[in-house]
Amino acid sequence: MSTESDDIQTLVGQRYRHGFITDIESDSLPPGLDEDVVRAISARKLEPEFMLEWRLKAFRHWRGMREPDWAHVHYPTIDYQQISYFSAPKSDKDRPKSLDEVDPKLLETYDKLGIPLHERARLAGVAVDAVFDSVSVATTFKEKLSEAGVIFCPFSEAVTKHPDLVRKYLGTVVPHRDNFFAALNSAVFSDGSFVYIPKGVRCPMELSTYFRINAANTGQFERTLIVADEGSYVSYLEGCTAPMRDENQLHAAVVELVALDNAEIKYSTVQNWYPGDENGKGGIYNFVTKRGDCRGRNSKISWTQVETGSAITWKYPSCILRGENAVGEFYSVAVANNLQQADTGTKMIHIGRNSRSTIVSKGISAGRAQNAYRGLVRVMPQAEGARNHTQCDSLLIGDKCGAHTFPYIEARNPTARIEHEATTSKISADQLFYCRQRGISEEDAVNMIVNGFCKEVFRELPMEFAVEAQNLLNVSLEGAVG
Amino acid sequence: MKKLLEIDNLVAGIGDTRILNGLSLTVGSGEVHAIMGPNGSGKSTLAQIIAGHDAYTVTSGTVTFCGRNLLDLAPEERAREGIFLGFQYPVEIPGVNNAYLLKAALNARLKHEGKKEIDAFEFMKIAREKMSLLDMDPGFLNRGVNEGFSGGEKKRNEILQMAMLEPRLAILDETDSGLDIDALKAVAKGVNSLRHPDRSIVLVTHYQRLLDYIEPDHVHVLSKGRIVRSGDKSLATELEEKGYDWIREAASA
Numbered sequence: 001m002s003t004e005s006d007d008i009q010t011l012v013g014q015r016y017r018h019g020f021i022t023d024i025e026s027d028s029l030p031p032g033l034d035e036d037v038v039r040a041i042s043a044r045k046l047e048p049e050f051m052l053e054w055r056l057k058a059f060r061h062w063r064g065m066r067e068p069d070w071a072h073v074h075y076p077t078i079d080y081q082q083i084s085y086f087s088a089p090k091s092d093k094d095r096p097k098s099l100d101e102v103d104p105k106l107l108e109t110y111d112k113l114g115i116p117l118h119e120r121a122r123l124a125g126v127a128v129d130a131v132f133d134s135v136s137v138a139t140t141f142k143e144k145l146s147e148a149g150v151i152f153c154p155f156s157e158a159v160t161k162h163p164d165l166v167r168k169y170l171g172t173v174v175p176h177r178d179n180f181f182a183a184l185n186s187a188v189f190s191d192g193s194f195v196y197i198p199k200g201v202r203c204p205m206e207l208s209t210y211f212r213i214n215a216a217n218t219g220q221f222e223r224t225l226i227v228a229d230e231g232s233y234v235s236y237l238e239g240c241t242a243p244m245r246d247e248n249q250l251h252a253a254v255v256e257l258v259a260l261d262n263a264e265i266k267y268s269t270v271q272n273w274y275p276g277d278e279n280g281k282g283g284i285y286n287f288v289t290k291r292g293d294c295r296g297r298n299s300k301i302s303w304t305q306v307e308t309g310s311a312i313t314w315k316y317p318s319c320i321l322r323g324e325n326a327v328g329e330f331y332s333v334a335v336a337n338n339l340q341q342a343d344t345g346t347k348m349i350h351i352g353r354n355s356r357s358t359i360v361s362k363g364i365s366a367g368r369a370q371n372a373y374r375g376l377v378r379v380m381p382q383a384e385g386a387r388n389h390t391q392c393d394s395l396l397i398g399d400k401c402g403a404h405t406f407p408y409i410e411a412r413n414p415t416a417r418i419e420h421e422a423t424t425s426k427i428s429a430d431q432l433f434y435c436r437q438r439g440i441s442e443e444d445a446v447n448m449i450v451n452g453f454c455k456e457v458f459r460e461l462p463m464e465f466a467v468e469a470q471n472l473l474n475v476s477l478e479g480a481v482g
Numbered sequence: 483m484k485k486l487l488e489i490d491n492l493v494a495g496i497g498d499t500r501i502l503n504g505l506s507l508t509v510g511s512g513e514v515h516a517i518m519g520p521n522g523s524g525k526s527t528l529a530q531i532i533a534g535h536d537a538y539t540v541t542s543g544t545v546t547f548c549g550r551n552l553l554d555l556a557p558e559e560r561a562r563e564g565i566f567l568g569f570q571y572p573v574e575i576p577g578v579n580n581a582y583l584l585k586a587a588l589n590a591r592l593k594h595e596g597k598k599e600i601d602a603f604e605f606m607k608i609a610r611e612k613m614s615l616l617d618m619d620p621g622f623l624n625r626g627v628n629e630g631f632s633g634g635e636k637k638r639n640e641i642l643q644m645a646m647l648e649p650r651l652a653i654l655d656e657t658d659s660g661l662d663i664d665a666l667k668a669v670a671k672g673v674n675s676l677r678h679p680d681r682s683i684v685l686v687t688h689y690q691r692l693l694d695y696i697e698p699d700h701v702h703v704l705s706k707g708r709i710v711r712s713g714d715k716s717l718a719t720e721l722e723e724k725g726y727d728w729i730r731e732a733a734s735a
Contacts (some may be wrong), residue, residue, distance in 0.1 A: 430573045437533050437569075438587035438643065439561035439594070447585065452577030452626070 008359070029086040036057060038187050041086050045156050048163050058176035058186030065180045071343040072372040072404055073312045075285060078250060085221075087187040108182055125418075141205065148204050151196040152233075155223055159196035165196055169227050173256035173293040173320070181252040181290040181314075185221045189254065192223040197232035197263075207460055211441035222253040225255040228263035230296065235266040237465060251310075252287045261296030261323065266304070268461055270319075272476075283311025283340070284287050288316035294326035294352070302329040304460040306469045308476040311340060316374065318347035319382075321355035328357040331457040333478050336369030336401070344449065345375040345406075350386035359390040362454050364399035366477055372404040379416040385418045394424040395453050397446065397477065425453075447474040484511040486682050487532070487651055492543035494531055501527045503707035504543070509651070509655040509714040511727060512679040516693055517686050520726040525686045526570060528704070529655040533567040547651070561587075562594035562652030565728050567656050569638040575627040580588040580639070581609065583627050584646055591647060616672045621696035634665030641672040652676070653684045670695030703729050 035039070037061045040053040067078070145152055151162060159166050171406055174185035197203050228234055238255075257265050267290075276283025287308075303317040317320035319328030330346035348357035355379065365371040371394065380384045394403035398419055427449050435445035451458070451470055458466045485510040495501040501524045509515055519525050531538050532545065534557035545552040552560060575583070589599040600608070604622075612619055618638060628636050637657055644652050654673065658666055673683065673696050685696060693715060695702070701717040702709045710729060711717065721729070 425576075428573070431575050433535055433557065434569065434573045434575070435583070435587075436557040437561050437567050438559050438647070439590035440582065440583075440586050441558050441590075444586065444590075448578050448582065451573060452575065452579070452582075455577055 018124060018464070020316040021160050022119070027200040029084050031084045033059075033083070033085055033188065035106045035359065037085050037449045041188055041190075045159070047156075047159055048172045050163070050167055051159055051177045051435060054171065054176060055187050058183050059188075062180065062183035062187055063176040065177075065183060068181050069122075071314050072370060072406075073314060073328055073343050075312055075341075076286075080184075082249060082352050088191065089133050094168055094309050099267070122314070124455075125241040136234060144204050147196045148201050148265075150201065150203050151194065152207055153194055154192045155189075155192040155225065158225075162194070162196070162203040165227065166194065166225070167173075169254075169258055170258070173258060173291050174254050178230065179289060182254050185223060185254045185289070187250045189221040189223040192253070193226075194224070194236060195226040195236065197234045198236040199231075200315070201236040202229040206235045220251045222251075224253070224255040225258075226256070226267070227258045228260065228265050230260045230301075231262045232260075232383065233264045233266075235462065236268070237462065238267070239271045240270045242468070249283075250285050250287070255288070255317075257290075257292035257301055259292065259296060259299035259301050259326075260296050262298045263296060264300040265292060265304075265478075267292070267317070267332045268465060269303075270461075270465060270472065271305065271309055271313075272472060275309050275338065279482070284309065285312045286310040287312075288315040290315065291320065292328070293320045294320070294323050294328060294355070296326075297323045297352075298325045300327040300329075301322050302327075302460070304329075304331040304457065305344075306454075306457070306461070306472070307332070307334040307342060307344060310342075311344040313344055315344045316346055318349070319357065320349045320351065321357060321386075322351045323367075324352045324354060326355045328355070329460075330357075330359045330361070331459045331460045332360070333362045333364070333454045334364070334371055334373075335364045335473060336371040337476055338367040338369060340367075340369045342370070343374055344371045345370040347376040348378070348388060352383060352385040354385040354387075355383055356386070357388045359388070359389075360456050361392045362457055363392075363394045363403055364397065364450060364453070364466040364473075364477070365403050366397040368400045370402045370404070372422065374406040374408075376408040376410070377418055377420075378408075378410045379413050379418070381412045383413050388418045390418075390420045391456075392420070393453065394422075395450065396426045398426065399448075443478070446477060450474075450477060485509075485656070486511045486513075486685075488544075488546040489528075489532075490546075492528075492538040492540065492545060494538055494543070494580075496538055496650055500541075501538075501707050502531070505704075505708055507680065507709060509682050509684060511682060512677075513700065514677065514685065514696065514698045515700045515702065516682045516698040516715075516717065517684060517702050517704055517709075518721060520617075521688065523704040524707040525688075527707075528653055529567060529653045529686050532560075532651075532653055533557060535564065548648060551592050558590070561647075562591050564591075566644050566647055566649035566652045568637075568644060568652065568654040570656040570659060572628045572631075572636045572640055574629050574631075575628050577714075578627045579623075580625055581605070581623040584609065584623075584643060587643070588646055602659070603640045609646065612642060615675055616642055616645060617668060618642060633660040634662065634668075637661060637665065637669050641653070641669055641676075645672065645676055646711070648676075648681070650680065651682050651684070653686065655686045656688065657685070658689065659671070664694065667694045667695060672722055690718045705729055 031042060038055050042055055176183050195207060196205055226236060257267060258267050273284035289368055294301050303320050307313055317330060322326050328348050334342045334344050336342045344362060346359055359375060361373050363371040363373055373392050377388045392405055396403055403424055405422055407420055411418055427446060431449060432445050434440055436442060450473055458469060461469055485508055488509045489505060492505045514674050517525055542555055585605045586592055609623055610620055615730050628639060657669060685692060698715055701713055703711040
């Protein structure tokens, strides 16, 4: 350990000439972003040369890019030079000292979701020693996976232990110059997950970030890469229903999925970042690039997401259906309450013959929130026989919120079949009165109607996740009718 | 006979429009009452006010249920106390499973009464029994609440809910409207099977037809927001022969 930190100190000392702190304990870079910062991050992670080169390419490209402004969201201008790009272990003095210093509303929510007491402090970002409460579970878990030959580890570990795999697939789905936030992520990403499922292996369990030791503090620029080799299958769960606090307001994650011939990846997300208080103060900006590449024949990628958190969500999990008979699916529930803004949807790019895609999007708006669905279905000339079905439903609760739908359809092959269905509904006074006349309280009635509205998506979630997601929705919409 | 519902001199309406003008009515335990009257006489308003719809404002008068002031209670509290309204136009709630709504309603009631809530297994058992009693297809339970139901199915679904919830007072608002003769018979059979000394039923109807199948103990004629005539079931027959004009004339005389 000591030699390792010596190495780091030497490396950092060499490359960073601006009197930058070399004390590994404090481990935080001062705000600002330039090439030296990118080098420093790479050095601290003891990355091989190719990784640094890749980061630098991304950074140089990012410098010339403009922040996108087409999304239906509004927020104050972000000063990218005011952000610290390496703050992995947060310093204790900036954190709440105990749960007494945490927003009581947040604690109330933990209570309602039934989060165990010892978990609450960690989620709220209180300075406690990180104790993994089920070490034995994690150990069994790791053994089982290695027996199957599955690689599931922090991204930084993969870079050093499996550099060939990382090199082969990194940036092949979301290139470093893809978009403003993806380029930024590529330059400065802190950590994330790496998954490789070997040929013909069906991953013996759901992979969940929760069980990844070292999961805490992956920071604001997370990067995930999942590769499913020929004939393999994996189901990956991201996130957690508990509202997570983080002092980093800007989050720009990148997720890349690669499915080779006959492989299937199921990626489920429950995202509940702190949305801010009722006035939207302190909420997370979540600008994410998620994309899956159905590279092989008969490959399948399925995205399921339940989005309830964040002040702003900008997120379009997409599928590139390159292989023949490739299948892409997108199931989404996005909830926006109070002052939350969500601009989310998907892109299905049909390239392979007979590729198929399904989109089911359920947007719920309450309070003064704005919820937008933005989707693209593109059928390339070579995608003979491509099919898409899109269903896009919005539910409004109250009369101060908004729902917006921006579907884009581009068909360049005459054999393509594309269907788009959309509905907008409002929870009506008649529906509520009907339920109340049957003895069901107004709040329970709203929950019941909302859950009914989202059923098609919840069905796609792994069982235990589905139950949690349902509870989460109820808590998120509490007091929405009044 | 024990008094279950007592309405005394009720004046109510929507906004500035007065609909009920000093209506009084007493329903005893186990009785079946029919409230008849021409369109716009206030029949449905009365049903909605008893159930607690907040679109209506009560200006004066009292409504007492089992000795309690009913007007103080929220709609869900009234329901849990045992008041059931069979809606004239049951609303569709897409995506919400019929069984789910019913189970939630039943458990809300049981909880209110301090009884143990029932699980899905027990619920299905009871529901199947009630459905066979009403000649209903069990597949009904798995459909969305009233979603895509025919008129007859919606009304039958209301009766199923009534059978499950076993109310002390059921108000059936125009349950016969829009039903063909077979559906009407089926609904009437269901209602008759639910007649019980501890359960009162108020039938709100425009036509005498329903009363051929459900025999009321009392018939009241409503006109311009007041009960202008009460009698036994022969009053209904009289109405059928003479029409409502006769009542209107009698009322203004």
